[in-house]
Amino acid sequence: MKKITAIYPGSFDPPTNGHLDLIERGSKIFEELVVAILRNSEKSPLFSVSERREMLLALTANLKNVRVDTFDGLMVEYAKSMDATCVLRGIRAVSDYEYELQMALLNRKLEPTLETVFMMPADKYSYVSSRLVREVAQAGGPVKGLVPEVVEQKLRAKLDPAYRLEQAPESGRPKRRKKA
Numbered sequence: 001m002k003k004i005t006a007i008y009p010g011s012f013d014p015p016t017n018g019h020l021d022l023i024e025r026g027s028k029i030f031e032e033l034v035v036a037i038l039r040n041s042e043k044s045p046l047f048s049v050s051e052r053r054e055m056l057l058a059l060t061a062n063l064k065n066v067r068v069d070t071f072d073g074l075m076v077e078y079a080k081s082m083d084a085t086c087v088l089r090g091i092r093a094v095s096d097y098e099y100e101l102q103m104a105l106l107n108r109k110l111e112p113t114l115e116t117v118f119m120m121p122a123d124k125y126s127y128v129s130s131r132l133v134r135e136v137a138q139a140g141g142p143v144k145g146l147v148p149e150v151v152e153q154k155l156r157a158k159l160d161p162a163y164r165l166e167q168a169p170e171s172g173r174p175k176r177r178k179k180a
């Protein structure tokens with residue numbers, strides 16, 4: 001039987017437990033899964049592409065048939081360049097469906113041989129999105145359980161000045177004044 005390579009494209013800013021759940025599911029049905037981070041997004045991202053790549057590499061290190069890559073331009077062109085025949089996308093709720101359907105049909109118009117496969121993440125992640133995670137983290141709220149631990153740490157390091165100071169090497173810390 002033919003080996004099926006799928007790509008899982010997205011912004012992953014940051015990767016969530018929902019993304020990871022989908023990557024694990026995808027890795028079980030495709031021979032090869034390429035997690036592809038969009039580089040030329042117009043949005044101003046919280047994490048740089050290389051930070052997102054590092055996080056995804058750490059999160060998928062135990063999944064031998066999963067690779068992490070970046071792309072820009074048309075997703076269908078990138079898929080072709082990777083010899084991928086499937087695109088994996090997650091659908092959490094009905095509200096995702098309209099946008100995903102539009103994107104899948106447009107991609108099919110651009111490249112009829114590329115199939116979009118939708119999978120549902122575990123229902124406990126059905127309300128988790130990168131946008132809401134960013135919002136909660138930027139407002140100083142807890143994101144435990146919404147993102148993997150490595151992402152939680154990166155969010156704290158980026159957004160919590162007290163945490164940054166705690167992690168800083170001795171020399172970088174403000175000196176304590178001696179008691180008189």
Ligand code: PNS
Pocket residue numbers: 009010011012038073074075076102103106107
């Ligand atoms: O995680 P996101 O932001 O929902 O992912 C959207 C993504 C990256 C899959 C989509 O924006 C995309 O494929 N962009 C690349 C440009 C492209 O091919 N656009 C036409 C497809 S609608």
